[in-house]
Amino acid sequence: MPRLADPLTELQIRKAKAAAKAYALSDGNGLSLLVSPAGRKTWSVRYRLLDGTRPAPCVIGHYPGMSLAQARVRAMEIQRDAAQGRATQGLRSVARRAAAEETAEEQAEAFAKQEAQNASLRSVSGRWLSEKRPTWAAETYRKALLVVDSYLVPAIGDMDMRTLETKDVRPVLLKMAAETPQLARKARQYIGSIVDQAINEGLRRDESRLRLDRMLPKFRTGHMPAVTDDEKTLGEIMRAVYDYPNRTVRAALILASLTVMRPGVVASARWPEIDLDAGEWKIPGMNPDGSNRMKTGEDFTTSLPEQALVVLREMRERTDGSEYVFPPQGRQSSPHLSRDALSKALRDLGFQGKHTPHGNRASLRTLGRERLGIDVDVLEAQLAHAPKDEVEAAYARVKFREKRREVMQAWADYLDGLMASGQVVPIKAHVAR
Known part of the structure; x- marks a missing residue:
């Protein structure tokens, strides 16, 4: 069977990047590598049955789990079996294995997504507020909830607490310092406590606290106005x-x-x-x-x-x-x-x-x-x-x-x-x- 494309190389496959739409890279002899918008790389093979018909291409594995050389061998086996009339059983097994691999990958992706959500500042701050509420006065809780919901979550709520750094927090605090200096001081305090919450939950190492002490510009603190000398x-x-x-x-x-x-x-x-x-x-x-x-x-x-x-x-x-x-x-x-x-x-x-x-x-x-x-x-x-x-x-x-x-x-x-x-x-x- 004549080749319809130049064979792929491992370098080409490794460099293949995700695009807005899925696309295919052909290796010839019916073997192609499909690249999804999410960046997943899947081996697909076309084959002809004994009666001359061509069913839909068969998924045989994913790169890099299945290498280029392994994909070529497997594609030849499927095409040979199909040409000899032994394709049905073999192709069903291939389909089952591919489906199992697909399900496992989907489950792994779903688990990773759930973990990321659980580790987001939005989620960690919510658990922090829930733990603190029974020990706080109503006004203390109200102020913390205001800062978290109105300032921190809209700006950095989706950030992963496992990798959150001081530079991620700095723009938020500086903006608050310019607009609401008193709340900025509270926000700095709350972020430190939320990071401690992440450490206590095992999301961060003990030594991974943020450097927030000298981040805010100096301004006159606002104690409650009181007559103390007149x-x-x-x-x-x-x-x-x-x-x-x-x-x-x-x-x-x-x-x-x-x-x-x-x-x-x-x-x-x-x-x-x-x-x-x-x-x-x-x-x-x-x-x-x-x-x-x-x-x-x-x-x-x-x-x-x-x-x-x-x-x-x-x-x-x-x-x-x-x-x-x-x-x-x-x-x-x-x-x-x-x-x-x-x-x-x-x-x-x-x-x-x-x-x-x-x-x-x-x-x-x-x-x-x-x-x-x-x-x-x-x-x-x-x-x-x-x-x-x-x-x-x-x-x-x-x-x-x-x-x-x-x-x-x-x-x-x-x-x-x-x-x-x-x-x-x-x-x-x-x-x-």
Whole structure:
């Protein structure tokens, strides 16, 4: 049988690249190499049956599993068998073997694809968020989810965590630094933790952490605005708070100022947590859904100074039968007052960039130390900062309970004094009106 093409060489076969459409390279004598758009190289042979007909070409194997020399031998065997009338059984076996090879390759490709998806930043970050959620406060989880879903996944979500490098992350962080500096800092922190997640899952080596420390440009960090060195301004803030027209928001702002609990904890306060007779607020460390209520996840008790009890007794009368101390306002969908309502109130009062509800904590930490001489350990215990070890934690709970009661009453009296310097109405009259 005359050749219809020049024979192929191993070099030609190795250099054959994938194209947009499948194409064939002929070796002559009915043997061809088919190259798919995915780059798979398959041997195909044409043959003639005893009756002279030519069935569809037969797949006999894949390169490089079957070499050029082996393909030529196998093609000759099939053509000989077909010409002698023994093609049916042999060709069925060839077809079965080729189908088995095809299935095995498809399965291997599917497995590799699934592995790549499982190792993508999209998947790893999802598992990281799921593991962290039970130990995080709701606001912490919300912020992490925002950064991951809105910034990281759209930009690098399909990247393989097994091979992710610092250079892959840098453009994303620099773009965020130019647009949202605070979120860029969080994103850098989250990426480091997601890489740790990949290491813990065995996707990366222990030493393969990214170099992110000095990647972001320097800028002034944005601590929560707080008055820590201007008693006159703090007095103005407290007077404005007591004059705020919305009674529910006003009461929540006062409680946040007097107890320095985080605004989210204040806004979600429940009546079963508060003992007006004992003057205590026992805050569960965890929410019913398993998420953190306190940042540490530990139960916490704070005393309630006399001024706070006055406010709470008023709210008790106004919310009789309600589970929450501060009911939702307007169109709020939550079962209790939104924490953002407290921040908005201070902005509306003209203190944007000067003080926030969370800033009360910094005010106590600084002014309580400098003006009232409160011991640092007592302040840290009242702020519910996590102690360094279990012994210290137990010591703080036992040693400072009564001391903190004295301190919080002193803090409330101190704030009263700052308000009084501006000739305001006494606190009890203020709340009752």
